[in-house]
Structures are given as structure tokens and as C-alpha cells.
Amino acid sequence: MSAFFRKRKLRYPLLALLILGLVASILIAFVSELIAGIFFFLFAAAFAFTWLIEKRTYEATEKHIETLSYRMKKVGEEALLEMPIGILLADEEFKIEWANPYISSVLEYDTLIGESIYSLSDDFHTLVKSEEIRDLTVTLGDRKYRVYYKSDDRLFYLFDITEQVEIESLYYADRTVIGILFIDNYDELAQGMDDQTRSNLNSLVTSLVNDWGATHGIFVKRVSSDRFMAVFNESILKQLETSKFAILDDIREVTAKDNLALTLSIGVGAGSASLVELGSMAQSGLDLVLGRGGDQVAIKHPSGKVKFYGGKTNPVEKRTRVRARVISHALRDLIQDSDQVFIMGHKMPDMDSIGAAVGVAKMAAMNKVKASIVLDFDEYDRSVSRLMEEIESDADLFEQFITPEEALADMTDNSLLVVVDTHKPSMVIEERLLQRMERVVLIDHHRRGEEFITNTMLVYMEPYASSTAELVTELIEYQPKHEKLSMLEATAMLAGIIVDTKSFTLRTGARTFEAASYLRANGADTVLVQRLLKEDMDTYLERARIVETVEFVGDGIAIAHGEPDRIYSPVLIAQTADILLTMKDVNASFVIAERSEGGVGISARSLGEVNVQVIMENLGGGGHLTNAATQMPDATIDEAIEKLRETISEIYEGEQTE
Numbered sequence: 001m002s003a004f005f006r007k008r009k010l011r012y013p014l015l016a017l018l019i020l021g022l023v024a025s026i027l028i029a030f031v032s033e034l035i036a037g038i039f040f041f042l043f044a045a046a047f048a049f050t051w052l053i054e055k056r057t058y059e060a061t062e063k064h065i066e067t068l069s070y071r072m073k074k075v076g077e078e079a080l081l082e083m084p085i086g087i088l089l090a091d092e093e094f095k096i097e098w099a100n101p102y103i104s105s106v107l108e109y110d111t112l113i114g115e116s117i118y119s120l121s122d123d124f125h126t127l128v129k130s131e132e133i134r135d136l137t138v139t140l141g142d143r144k145y146r147v148y149y150k151s152d153d154r155l156f157y158l159f160d161i162t163e164q165v166e167i168e169s170l171y172y173a174d175r176t177v178i179g180i181l182f183i184d185n186y187d188e189l190a191q192g193m194d195d196q197t198r199s200n201l202n203s204l205v206t207s208l209v210n211d212w213g214a215t216h217g218i219f220v221k222r223v224s225s226d227r228f229m230a231v232f233n234e235s236i237l238k239q240l241e242t243s244k245f246a247i248l249d250d251i252r253e254v255t256a257k258d259n260l261a262l263t264l265s266i267g268v269g270a271g272s273a274s275l276v277e278l279g280s281m282a283q284s285g286l287d288l289v290l291g292r293g294g295d296q297v298a299i300k301h302p303s304g305k306v307k308f309y310g311g312k313t314n315p316v317e318k319r320t321r322v323r324a325r326v327i328s329h330a331l332r333d334l335i336q337d338s339d340q341v342f343i344m345g346h347k348m349p350d351m352d353s354i355g356a357a358v359g360v361a362k363m364a365a366m367n368k369v370k371a372s373i374v375l376d377f378d379e380y381d382r383s384v385s386r387l388m389e390e391i392e393s394d395a396d397l398f399e400q401f402i403t404p405e406e407a408l409a410d411m412t413d414n415s416l417l418v419v420v421d422t423h424k425p426s427m428v429i430e431e432r433l434l435q436r437m438e439r440v441v442l443i444d445h446h447r448r449g450e451e452f453i454t455n456t457m458l459v460y461m462e463p464y465a466s467s468t469a470e471l472v473t474e475l476i477e478y479q480p481k482h483e484k485l486s487m488l489e490a491t492a493m494l495a496g497i498i499v500d501t502k503s504f505t506l507r508t509g510a511r512t513f514e515a516a517s518y519l520r521a522n523g524a525d526t527v528l529v530q531r532l533l534k535e536d537m538d539t540y541l542e543r544a545r546i547v548e549t550v551e552f553v554g555d556g557i558a559i560a561h562g563e564p565d566r567i568y569s570p571v572l573i574a575q576t577a578d579i580l581l582t583m584k585d586v587n588a589s590f591v592i593a594e595r596s597e598g599g600v601g602i603s604a605r606s607l608g609e610v611n612v613q614v615i616m617e618n619l620g621g622g623g624h625l626t627n628a629a630t631q632m633p634d635a636t637i638d639e640a641i642e643k644l645r646e647t648i649s650e651i652y653e654g655e656q657t658e
Helices: 002-007 011-029 033-081 101-106 123-129 162-173 186-191 195-216 234-242 247-257 275-291 321-336 351-366 382-392 404-410 431-436 468-476 487-500 510-521 526-532 537-547 570-581 612-618 637-652
Strands: 085-090 096-099 135-140 143-150 155-160 176-183 219-224 227-233 264-269 296-300 306-310 340-344 370-374 416-420 440-444 458-461 551-553 557-561 588-594 600-606 627-632
Touching (some): 123 143, 143 162, 162 234, 186 195, 195 219, 195 227, 195 234, 195 247, 247 264, 264 275, 275 296, 275 306, 321 351, 321 458, 340 351, 340 404, 340 431, 351 382, 351 416, 351 468, 351 487, 370 404, 404 431, 416 431, 440 468, 468 510, 487 510, 537 570, 557 637, 570 588, 570 600, 600 637, 612 627, 612 637, 627 637
Parallel strands (some): 340 370, 416 440, 440 458, 557 588
Antiparallel strands (some): 085 096, 085 155, 135 143, 143 155, 176 227, 176 264, 219 227, 551 557, 588 600
């Protein structure tokens, strides 16, 4: 009986009911046998009926389960063999052991068995080797597949997502892009024109921009005398990137024929569904371009990534005496509101950095506020060492130089930090000072890059200036004249100008000579400058050995390098690049050498035909159109040369990849 109940899975409910009925019958029998007999008969009938219902229900359920199991098994087999889902099973060497018919037919293999999984796509390497990535989109033939990988079983599931990818591509290609076009030097040119000439200029510019818009399907609207608004989509943006925004060259070349020399700057906002954010990014991109000297395009994305195009011309000097005076007065107020001023340049400071720092310290003294120049005494070049020896002979001036640790210990909430000759947080001598100081002023002459010191109270960035020392000299002219520049202070600043202009041959404007004249009038010793800039015979010979390695890439682009496993100073590398630029048929020079902190450094120079800033930015650096550099911490000299060649080829022969 118990086996029967176990078999029928009725053991507990019916067995309990049967026992209960028997017990009740026995108890009733003590009262009346007749009643007990009737009760037992009725109970037996009810029990039999219940058992019958239970039996039929169980048989129906069992039949349903058998049918469902069969159907599920059939569906599983069909999914495995017939559904449009690719399944691959690999062995320990990742050779395919089994593949379902669908994926075999799609890939048009007679048999996939024995094929390496990596032969289908190199992307499988990433999927197999990564411990975090478990799904990846790969291209097989002309189709896109989302591949899910089960590492325990070495099992790959492939889902065809070609249509999904195409829809996404169409969506992204149709997203709105906003551009702001700015005529860089329109106001300067239009000021001296009569009404007729100004009208002709307006018509010419409007015609050029409208033709450009009509050619590419862009809605363009002139919103002011020197500004246009452009609305288009991302597919058009890709076309413009492919042509490297030829509108820049068209505007420059056409207007140059009429001796107008107009240039165009464009800020583009892309990658967002918000029109407000696109407009904000376009304006931010335009500000970035104008900070780099104009004649460029900056494409900004919500991620913060920026692409640059153009920048083929030297920036035209646009700064005015009015702006210098306003900045000087603003800086004077900040200095006077501070208990002390700290001045900090970039790592491995050069003449310009030291000269500018000395000038800012003098401004603080003119306002009777204590100033300290932050310097790592173990990290400055031999070219600066002669200047530092002269400074050491002047006790009052030398005591202003302190170490980063001393600056961190002395700073207060009311201290002012002035950063000179760099705008990149990663390049300053002591980043902790930058992080802790709430009151920061930035003075720099480099074109603005993506990395930028943001927590500033005052920014004076002029890419049109020859050097930071030139900018500081102009600011000094509008400071209180309680104290005059000493001979050594004026000489240090003049040395900074001379070094950065290569003795007034590069990036030199009228204001540069005015600043030099002011310093000379305040006692700058030109003979001392020449003595500071002298080099020894060993340095000359080292430079000559690097020049011997020169090779040409393209038209007039020279690349030279130092010896492997030998450390060269950054200044020596920069000087070698300058020397190469003086050679016949050399339009741009690149010198590569190993650095003391590891990796290699590249110093780049140009006469203006080649934008070395763009090339260096592609390799993680920056600078000016004619003067730039970068560091590659994990590269060897050969690897750096190869990457440099590829970058030059991409920018000047193929598609721009900034």
C-alpha cells in the first residue's frame, strides 16, 4: 500500500485521510455498530471518489509534462540548429570544435571545424584575453555581430545586429551640430575702410560663407558683422573633417588677393541631443580657438574631447595697450589684497620662465607685498644655471627663490599664486600648490591646449606675444613706480625674450621690440645676456652628432635623434631643432632623444609652413605653430620616430586624426 501511494505521489494527503476515517469508524463502533457501518461505507465511497479524481489529475499532469518536455526539447534543438543565432564551441587552443549550421552558412565555410577562432576576426583576441569584457561587436564579412563569450565552456554566441548598427549610424549621422564662425580680424580691417569698401568686404565674406554652406548643405545665418551661425548634422561634419575645413584656406586665399588677409575661426558643438549644450560647446570651442591664435576649427564633444583643424598661419598681433593696462591694474589689485605672492613656472624652467617669474616678483615688490619664486633647485637646465649663478650673487633677489616644500608650508588662504609660461596643470613645478591655492593668476604666451588651469581669478594669455617675459614687461609698465627694475632683473627678462624669439627672428612683433627697449632703458645688460647664452664646446659637439643623424620626411621636414640609452637635456634638443631650421630646404625640424625621467622627448620647430603644434598635440604635447614639443614616457627612440612619421603622414597626406 505504501509503495502504491509513493508511486502515485499520494502518500501524505490520502494516507492521512484513510487513517483518520479508520480511527473515526472504530470510535463510532463503540457507540453503535450500525452507525459505524454506515459511516465506514460513506467514508469508503468518498475516499474512492477522491482517489479517482486525484489519479486522473495526476495522469493529466504527467501527460502535460511529457508533452511540454518533448516540445521544449524540440524547440531547443531547433534553436540550436535552425534559429538565426551563431554558436561556436572551441577547444583549449581556441580551435572550433563545433559550429551550428546557421553560422557555418553565414560565413560561407565548407566547414568551420578545426579553424582558429582568431582567424574569423582579430577582435576575438580582445574577448578571450580580457577578464572583464564578456561581449563585443565584431565584423564578419559584411555583417555585424554581438558576440557573447562563456569562458568556462569556451562557448561563443553570435547575434546579428547589422540592422541595429545601421539604424544607430543613421541616428548619429542625423544628429544636429551647431557651429559659430568668427571673422578673426574683421574689426581691425573694417575700421579704416569707407562705406563702399566695407560693403564690398561684407558681400565678399557673406558670399564665401554662403557658398560653402550651400555646397555642403549647411544652414548659415550671419548674426553680426563678424559672426555667423551654422546648423548642420554629423554626416556633414564628417565631410568637413575629411576636407579639413577647406573654408579656412578659401577665406584666407581669396581675401589675400584683395590684400585683406582675413582669417576664419570656427567653434563646433557636436555629440549631444541638447541644443543648449551644443550652443554652449560651440562657443567654448570658439573661445578655445581664439585663445590659440585663430584661423582654426575646434570641434568639442560632451566628453570634453576636442579636435583641432587648421592653424596654418602665424597669429596676427591683436592685443592692445588698453588690455595690457586693464590686466596690469587687475593684477595690482589682486597683489595688494594678498598677504604674499608665490610665482611658479613650468618644470625644467627656461630663461623665459625664470625671467617672467622675476618680473612678477618685481611687481609684487612695487606694491610692497612679499613675493617668493618657487623653484626646484635640482631641476633646471645648464642654460639657466648661469643665470642662477648671477642671481645668487644678488642676495636680495636670491632670497626670493624657495623650494616647493617651503611654499606649501608658508602659503595661507590669502596668498596669491601666479603661474607663468604654462597653462597646463601637469607642467607646473608643484601641482599641490595649484590644488591648494584658491587665488590663482595665469600669465602665458602659448596657444591654449585642451589641458588648462581652470580655478583662476585672472587669465592673461596672449599667443601673439613672443614670450611670457614680454607680457610681464608690459604689465610692469603700468605698476606703481615705488621701485625700479634692477640691472639683473631687467637682464633676466630680456634674456627670456631673446631666447624665445631666437634673437628676435621668430614670433617677433613691434611690441616685442618695445618691451626689449623698455628693459634696455631700465639697465638690461646685453653683454651679460650674451654671456648667459654662451655654450661650451662639448654642447656644440653633442649637437653636431645629433645633426648627423638627420633624415627627411616629405617636403622639407627633417627628423634627427640622439643615441639610444643616452640622456640629453631638453634645452640641447631644442637648440638642435633650432639649428636644423637654419639649414637650407628645411621647413620643419624634429629632434628626438631620451629623457632623464624615462621615455623620450621630441622638440619641434617650424618656419610656419608646417604646423608643428598640431603634430605635437597628436602625440600628447603642444606649443605654438612654429615651436612645440611633447614627451612620450613609454616609447623608445625608434618607436617615437615611427609614430612621428605616421602622424606627419596622417595630417599632411591623409585624413586628420587629432
